[in-house]
Amino acid sequence: xxxxxxxxxxxxxxxxxxxxxxxxxxxxxxxxxxxxxxxxxxxxxxxxxxxxxxxxxxxxxxxxxxxxxxxxxxxxxxxxxxxxxxxxxxxxxxxxxxxxxxxxxxxxxxxxxxxxxxxxxxxxxxxxxxxxxxxxxxxxxxxxxxxxxxxxxxxxxxxxxxxxxxxxxxxxxxxxxxxxxxxxxxxxxxxxxxxxxxxxxxxxxxxxxxxxxxxxxxxxxxxxxxxxxxxxxxxxxxxxxxxxxxxxxxxxxxxxxxxxxxxxxxxxxxxxxxxxxxxxxxxxxxxxxxxxxxxxxxxxxxxxxxxxxxxxxxxxxxxxxxxxxxxxxxxxxxxxxxxxxxxxxxxxxxxxxxxxxxxxxxxxxxxxxxxxxxxxxxxxxxxxxxxxxxxxxxxxxxxxxxxxxxxxxxxxxxxxxxxxxxxxxxxxxxxxxxxxxxxxxxxxxxxxxxxxxxxxxxxxxxxxxxxxxxxxxxxxxxxxxxxxxxxxxxxx
Amino acid sequence: xxxxxxxxxxxxxxxxxxxxxxxxxxxxxxxxxxxxxxxxxxxxxxxxxxxxxxxxxxxxxxxxxxxxxxxxxxxxxxxxxxxxxxxxxxxxxxxxxxxxxxxxxxxxxxxxxxxxxxxxxxxxxxxxxxxxxxxxxxxxxxxxxxxxxxxxxxxxxxxxxxxxxxxxxxxxxxxxxxxxxxxxxxxxxxxxxxxxxxxxxxxxxxxxxxxxxxxxxxxxxxxxxxxxxxxxxxxxxxxxxxxxxxxxxxxxxxxxxxxxxxxxxxxxxxxxxxxxxxxxxxxxxxxxxxxxxxxxxxxxxxxxxxxxxxxxxxxxxxxxxxxxxxxxxxxxxxxxxxxxxxxxxxxxxxxxxxxxxxxxxxxxxxxxxxxxxxxxxxxxxxxxxxxxxxxxxxxxxxxxxxxxxxxxxxxxxxxxxxxxxxxxxxxxxxxxxxxxxxxxxxxxxxxxxxxxxxxxxxxxxxxxxxxxxxxxxxxxxxxxxxxxxxxxxxxx
Numbered sequence: 001x002x003x004x005x006x007x008x009x010x011x012x013x014x015x016x017x018x019x020x021x022x023x024x025x026x027x028x029x030x031x032x033x034x035x036x037x038x039x040x041x042x043x044x045x046x047x048x049x050x051x052x053x054x055x056x057x058x059x060x061x062x063x064x065x066x067x068x069x070x071x072x073x074x075x076x077x078x079x080x081x082x083x084x085x086x087x088x089x090x091x092x093x094x095x096x097x098x099x100x101x102x103x104x105x106x107x108x109x110x111x112x113x114x115x116x117x118x119x120x121x122x123x124x125x126x127x128x129x130x131x132x133x134x135x136x137x138x139x140x141x142x143x144x145x146x147x148x149x150x151x152x153x154x155x156x157x158x159x160x161x162x163x164x165x166x167x168x169x170x171x172x173x174x175x176x177x178x179x180x181x182x183x184x185x186x187x188x189x190x191x192x193x194x195x196x197x198x199x200x201x202x203x204x205x206x207x208x209x210x211x212x213x214x215x216x217x218x219x220x221x222x223x224x225x226x227x228x229x230x231x232x233x234x235x236x237x238x239x240x241x242x243x244x245x246x247x248x249x250x251x252x253x254x255x256x257x258x259x260x261x262x263x264x265x266x267x268x269x270x271x272x273x274x275x276x277x278x279x280x281x282x283x284x285x286x287x288x289x290x291x292x293x294x295x296x297x298x299x300x301x302x303x304x305x306x307x308x309x310x311x312x313x314x315x316x317x318x319x320x321x322x323x324x325x326x327x328x329x330x331x332x333x334x335x336x337x338x339x340x341x342x343x344x345x346x347x348x349x350x351x352x353x354x355x356x357x358x359x360x361x362x363x364x365x366x367x368x369x370x371x372x373x374x375x376x377x378x379x380x381x382x383x384x385x386x387x388x389x390x391x392x393x394x395x396x397x398x399x400x401x402x403x404x405x406x407x408x409x410x411x412x413x414x415x416x417x418x419x420x421x422x423x424x425x426x427x428x429x430x431x432x433x434x435x436x437x438x439x440x441x442x443x444x445x446x447x448x449x450x451x452x453x454x455x456x457x458x459x460x461x462x463x464x465x466x467x468x469x470x471x472x473x474x475x476x477x478x479x480x481x482x483x484x485x486x487x488x489x490x491x492x
Numbered sequence: 493x494x495x496x497x498x499x500x501x502x503x504x505x506x507x508x509x510x511x512x513x514x515x516x517x518x519x520x521x522x523x524x525x526x527x528x529x530x531x532x533x534x535x536x537x538x539x540x541x542x543x544x545x546x547x548x549x550x551x552x553x554x555x556x557x558x559x560x561x562x563x564x565x566x567x568x569x570x571x572x573x574x575x576x577x578x579x580x581x582x583x584x585x586x587x588x589x590x591x592x593x594x595x596x597x598x599x600x601x602x603x604x605x606x607x608x609x610x611x612x613x614x615x616x617x618x619x620x621x622x623x624x625x626x627x628x629x630x631x632x633x634x635x636x637x638x639x640x641x642x643x644x645x646x647x648x649x650x651x652x653x654x655x656x657x658x659x660x661x662x663x664x665x666x667x668x669x670x671x672x673x674x675x676x677x678x679x680x681x682x683x684x685x686x687x688x689x690x691x692x693x694x695x696x697x698x699x700x701x702x703x704x705x706x707x708x709x710x711x712x713x714x715x716x717x718x719x720x721x722x723x724x725x726x727x728x729x730x731x732x733x734x735x736x737x738x739x740x741x742x743x744x745x746x747x748x749x750x751x752x753x754x755x756x757x758x759x760x761x762x763x764x765x766x767x768x769x770x771x772x773x774x775x776x777x778x779x780x781x782x783x784x785x786x787x788x789x790x791x792x793x794x795x796x797x798x799x800x801x802x803x804x805x806x807x808x809x810x811x812x813x814x815x816x817x818x819x820x821x822x823x824x825x826x827x828x829x830x831x832x833x834x835x836x837x838x839x840x841x842x843x844x845x846x847x848x849x850x851x852x853x854x855x856x857x858x859x860x861x862x863x864x865x866x867x868x869x870x871x872x873x874x875x876x877x878x879x880x881x882x883x884x885x886x887x888x889x890x891x892x893x894x895x896x897x898x899x900x901x902x903x904x905x906x907x908x909x910x911x912x913x914x915x916x917x918x919x920x921x922x923x924x925x926x927x928x929x930x931x932x933x934x935x936x937x938x939x940x941x942x943x944x945x946x947x948x949x950x951x952x953x954x955x956x957x958x959x960x961x962x963x964x965x966x967x968x969x970x971x972x973x974x975x976x977x978x979x980x981x982x983x984x
Contacts, residue, residue, distance in 0.1 A: 029624065030566060031559045031611065036624050039554035039639065046555065062531035063538065067523045068613075068644055068660050069582075072589070074522055076599045086589040090561075091601050092613065093585045095648040097564070097578040107568045109583055109610055118601055119523065121560075121584065121613075132521065132528050141835060147531065152560055152644065156587040168560050343633060 005355075007289045012233040016284060020162045023292045023356050025279065033160040033167030037276065040356065041163075043300035044279055045170065049150065051202050051297075052172065052274065055194050061146040061174060066128050068152075069119035074127045078252035081126055084219020088156040090121040090167075121154040126220060126271055129175045130249040137177060137267055139258045144187070145177040163280035164237075164492055171275035174242075177267045179257065181246075184268035185223075188244040191272040192225040195240035203278065204295040204408040205229050205285045206415055207239060208438070208487060210463025215447050218271075222246035228462040228487065230415045231284040234436020236462045236489035239281050242272035280492075286380075286407050292357025293379055295407050296400040303329060303336045303396055304353045308346045308365035315340065318364055321389060325362075325374075328393045334400065354379065359403050360396055380406055421485070428476050428488070432459045438489050442482035444475035453477055459488040497847075499781045504725040508776060512654045515784045515848050517771065525652040525659030529768065532848065533655075535792035536771055537662065541642065543694050543789075544664065544766065547686050553638045553666060558620050560644075561611035566619045570744035573618055576711020580648040582613040582659075613646040618712060618763055621667045622741040629669060629759055631750045636679070637669040655772035656729075656984055663767035666734075669759045671749065673738075676760035677715075680736040683764040684717040687732035695770065696787040696900040697721050697777045698907055699731060700930070700979060702955025707939050710763075714738035720954045720979065722907045723776040726928015728954045728981035731773050734764035772984075778872075778899050784849025785871055787899050788892040795821060795828045795888055796845045800838045800857035807832065810856055813881060817854075817866075820885045826892065846871065851895050852888055872898055913977070920968050920980070924951045930981050934974035936967035945969055951980040 005022065006014045020026055025041030028034075037045065053063070069092060076082045096113035100106045122128065129147075136142060154168045174191060178184040192209055199207045207227035217224045221243035229239045250256070250266040259265050286293040296302050305326065307318040322338055329336045337358075339349050346363065353361050363375040374392050377384040380403050387395050418437025422428045431439045439459065443449060453476075454460050468484045475482050497514065498506045512518055517533030520526075529537065545555070561584060568574045588605035592598045614620065621639075628634060646660045666683060670676040684701055691699045699719035709716045713735035721731045742748070742758040751757050778785040788794050797818065799810040814830055821828045829850075831841050838855065845853050855867040866884050869876040872895050879887050910929025914920045923931045931951065935941060946952050960976045967974050 027624075027627075029559045030563055030620065031561045034559035034561060036559065037557040039556045042556045043554070045557075062535070064531045064534045065529040065537075065662065067521045067526035067528065068646065069523045069526060071522055072599060075589075076597070079597065082589075082599060086599055089587070089589060090584045090611070091586040091589065092582045093601065094583040095581070097567075097574075097581060097583065097612070105568070105571065107564060107574060107578055109585065119582070120589070128522065132519075135519075154560065170557065 005289060005291065008232065015289070016280075017162065019283060019287060019291060025283070025292075026162045028162065031167070033157060035162050035166050035168075037170075040300060041279060044282070044294070044298055045276060047298045047300065048198075048202070048278060049172075052194075052198055053150075055198060056148050056172075056174065059146075059190060059194060061148045061176075063149065064147050065149055065151070066125050066132060068122055070122050070125075070128045072118045072120060074131050075120045077127060077131075078220050078249055080248070081124075081220030085123040085155070089123050090154045090156055092119040092121065122151070123153055123155045124271075124273075125149065125151070125153075125173055126175065126245070126249050127253075130253040130255060130269070133175075133177055133267070134253050134255045137255055137257050140179050140260050143177055143179045143257060143267065144183065146174075146187075147176065148172055148174040161280075163276055163283070165277075169275045169277065171273050173271060173273040176270045177250075177255070178270070179259065179265075179268070181268050184270050185244050188223070188225055188242045188270040188272065191242040191270070192227065192240075195227050195242065195272070195274060198274075199227055199229065199239055199278075200408065202295070202297045203282050203285070204297075204404055204411060205239070205281055206408065206412045208463060208465055209467075210465040210487065212241075212463055213447075213450060213461045213486070215450055216461060218243045220245060220248050222248070226463050228489075229281050229285065230411075230418060230437055230489070231281070231492070232414065233284070234418055234490070236438065236491040237277075237281045237284070238462070238491065239278060240272070240274040243270060245269035245271060285411050287357065290382075291355035293407065294357035294359060296359045296404045299357065299359050300335065301337045301353075301356075301358050302334050302400055303360045303362060304349070304358045305336060305338045305362045305364065306346050306349045306353075307338075307340060308363055310366075314366055317369055318366075321369065322364060325389070325392055329396060332393065332397055334397065360399055362392070362396070378403055380410075422476060423473075425476050428453075429457055432457045432488070432490065436490070438462070438487045440485045440487055441476040442473035442484070443486050444478050444480035444482055446478075449475060449477050453488070458490050460491055462487045462489050462491060497781060497783060500724065507781070508772075509654065511775060511779060511783060517775070517784075518654045520654065523659070525649060527654050527658050527660075529662075532792060533771060536774070536786070536790055537768060539790045539792065540690075540694070540770060541664075544686075544690055545642075547690060548640050548664075548666065551638075551682060551686060553640045553668075555641065556639050557641055557643070558617050558624060560614055562614050562617075562620045564610045564612060566623050567612045569619060569623075570712050570741055572740070573616075573712030577615040577647070581615050582646045582648055584611040584613065614643070615645055615647045616763075616765075617641065617643070617645075617665055618667065618737070618741050619745075622745040622747060622761070625667075625669055625759070626745050626747045629747055629749050632671050632752050635669055635671045635749060635759065636675065638666075638679075639668065640664055640666040653772075655768055655775070657769075661767045661769065663765050665763060665765040668762045669742075669747070670762070671751065671757075671760070673760050676738075676762050677736050680715070680717055680734045680762040680764065683734040683762070684719060684732075687719050687734065687764070687766060690766075691719055691721065691731055691770075692900065694787070694789045695774050695777070696789075696896055696903060697731070697773055698900065698904045700955060700957055701959075702957040702979065704733075704955060705939070705942060705953045705978070707942055708953060710735045712737060712740050714740070718955050720981075721773050721777065722903075722910060722929055722981070723773070723984070724906065725776070726910055726982070728930065728983040729769075729773045729776070730954070730983065731770060732764070732766040735762060737761035737763060777903050779849065782874075783847035785899065786849035786851060788851045788896045791849065791851050792827065793829045793845075793848070793850050794826050794892055795852045795854060796841070796850045797828060797830045797854045797856065798838050798841045798845075799830075799832060800855055802858075806858055809861055810858075813861065814856060817881070817884055821888060824885065824889055826889065852891055854884070854888070870895055872902075914968060915965075917968050920945075921949055924949045924980070924982065928982070930954070930979045932977045932979055933968040934965035934976070935978050936970050936972035936974055941967060941969050945980070950982050952983055954979045954981050954983060
């Protein structure tokens with residue numbers, strides 16, 4: 001495989017696919033649509049998990065684990081949810097293999113080991129979880145129930161792409177139960193905020209918070225709150241969703257509680273999730289034609305140090321200096337790799353860390369030893385500068401913060417430059433087709449108009465922004481009255 | 493459900509099943525053999541994961557993630573492994589449900605959505621991983637490959653018990669690739685040591701390290717290294733295994749590397765795993781007729797503080813004192829719950845923390861305020877003592893260490909009292925039937941003898957201990973010569 005990446009301007013999609021593989025993040029597996037997440041990619045996921053998990057716990061949630069399988073009778077209990085996922089679910093029908101009498105050394109399904117009831121591999125866990133909650137909730141004292149699960153789920157997607165859309169993916173799914181509607185709505189909006197904070201503060205990926213239109217809502221939800229990010233090719237990415245589920249699942253699974261007033265009432269529900277898709281969003285927000293660009297807060301290696309030397313003596317002298325720097329950086333909680341491999345030249349190492357998006361690279365050679373200096377290169381701007389060894393630790397610590405901020409600012413600027421307010425449908429089409437990005441437009445609120453616009457432009461309503469101002473206008477397509485602008489975009 | 497536990501002496505198995513449910517650790521689900529791990533049980537698993545993950549990383553391993561599904565053709569590639577797991581695997585045959593024309597509102601498998609090749613839900617991941625490693629390993633420079641995965645696996649067991657044997661369970665599986673046999677053997681023994689260290693230092697559960705006999709070896713392994721613990725009912729529990737896989741998987745998946753000398757050679761492999769079964773072992777090692785007893789290092793709540801008060805004023809005065817203690821304990825990294833719920837009386841809270849195995853309970857009432865004291869109760873010995881508030885933080889910190897040590901010592905003593913060296917088969921039977929525990933006996937090394945002993949006594953060879961001394965003797969059953977004692981026991 002050539003080391004050279006396709007350029008984004010040439011073929012963005014190809015650039016992405018190549019980058020994921022070349023940067024050692026993930027690869028396709030022998031199972032259609034399922035990926036292997038390689039150690040470097042998984043290390044990013046671990047960093048994401050750690051921060052999200054902390055945020056969930058800080059907002060009062062506990063982790064638990066529910067079965068991978070959903071018996072068909074439970075799966076079909078909440079009709080809209082079932083309808084939404086039935087078309088793309090993996091189904092276990094048998095529990096044994098046996099030797100194939102026709103093909104020696106091969107196995108076949110044992111026809112006598114057919115399950116009485118088929119098991120669906122969870123595409124999402126509302127059904128199995130609400131069936132469980134029925135046993136956990138009797139009284140208002142049992143509420144709220146604030147639970148999260150880290151798990152794998154399977155959706156049999158026909159067109160898959162590494163991280164963005166895979167048949168199996170890793171995610172977290174929060175499932176909460178509440179005594180009142182308003183508490184459940186508050187919870188679902190709180191988790192939207194948590195996701196937005198994570199996206200912006202850790203991924204350096206600005207997002208628009210909004211609510212989905214009817215047609216884009218989660219199957220079985222009353223309202224779906226979303227965070228929408230903008231990728232460098234002008235397409236939007238739904239990065240996380242939080243659903244207010246009303247009493248739909250409580251009714252489907254007959255989950256009632258005795259209120260303080262002694263009445264039997266159905267429980268109110270939310271669910272919310274983000275997945276390994278976030279890694280796709282991270283890549284497409286910041287990376288460039290040379291490779292990955294990772295925000296320092298999620299980079300598995302924040303600083304790579306490359307010695308430039310001839311012979312063991314020089315390496316030893318350099319190592320002596322570097323080991324002190326490494327120790328001090330680690331004491332500040334900075335992850336450092338001192339790359340002393342003798343199987344690669346410095347140039348190859350530079351290219352590797354560029355490809356892998358390591359935020360800061362330090363080079364140190366013989367002349368640096370003489371001058372008490374190091375060369376510090378930042379991945380985001382590719383700038384290099386020489387610093388004294390005496391304050392390199394402080395320089396690097398500050399630089400990591402600066403890079404984090406710079407990446408966010410750059411992404412904010414990109415989004416601002418690719419968000420267009422339009423009044424006419426010609427302007428709408430022009431913005432979607434020629435400029436890309438978000439298009440803010442009035443819409444008459446009907447699904448028919450939404451469908452028609454999608455048919456003509458491939459753009460969908462990404463969300464009705466939380467902070468949309470009341471503004472009298474007319475629908476960009478039908479001319480009917482509208483009171484709010486919504487965000488359209490082509491999307492992943 | 494009655495709050496009272498069945499006593500261990502009455503019915504150990506019933507005691508275990510009740511305890512798991514009453515202490516809110518786990519429960520059975522709607523899916524045959526699959527469990528729901530409740531937040532309190534999952535919190536123990538998270539603590540176990542954190543320590544193990546740290547130990548794996550300290551020994552050079554990285555995490556990654558491989559697909560849940562194994563195509564049948566890969567599953568069957570390594571014959572012994574396939575044979576070992578074929579009888580108990582869940583098989584996905586279809587990828588879609590549709591409306592059932594015969595039963596309105598119900599779903600059925602769509603007969604047109606049959607997979608070309610069936611997918612096995614991983615019972616273990618050697619096959620899918622070695623098929624992937626084929627693409628990752630070309631040269632000795634790519635070795636060793638030291639990878640771990642945290643995942644769920646499915647084995648369609650017919651008789652299941654919460655944590656100990658479930659159809660789906662959570663585990664970690666390490667899969668490493670090496671250039672030489674000796675390096676692979678060293679790795680597999682190193683991981684056995686890591687498991688033993690974890691079991692003893694964190695779970696306070698003493699284990700015997702040994703190697704499995706041929707008949708108890710992992711399907712596809714050359715050698716299986718095990719850690720074996722002893723439960724309070726005298727039965728052994730296989731708590732973790734590490735396998736030297738030889739070149740079996742490399743040959744099955746054609747994974748070769750170019751050695752330093754330029755030769756093409758098959759790669760050497762290991763795999764190793766521990767699972768949520770450890771929670772079962774933890775429970776059965778320490779708990780008593782009042783409920784769980786948790787070693788402080790794995791207890792989700794290490795200290796519970798119960799205020800004893802009448803009216804808001806007293807609670808406020810107590811809280812003022814307690815909040816200082818809580819803060820200081822947390823600064824020492826101790827997890828504390830200050831239980832101010834007014835829906836439960838102190839007695840009910842005491843019983844709850846006893847049932848849930850919280851290592852230290854502090855009670856503080858009005859008289860304690862006057863005397864500047866608190867009452868400290870330890871869960872392991874049930875002793876209570878009054879201390880000055882001034883040094884309670886230090887007392888508790890020391891007490892947690894003492895409890896951890898005491899639990900380990902108690903378990904060591906129990907094991908010593910339930911390990912019997914025997915010479916004759918009458919002694920053997922007597923020890924297995926009447927005393928339980930490990931029986932150390934000479935064995936002629938044949939599977940036939942092992943089978944016969946199992947048939948007669950239900951005892952199996954748990955392991956040939958790593959530290960077995962060379963000792964001339966005769967097989968306890970056949971009288972044939974033997975050079976080492978091995979450990980027998982009835983086992984979970």
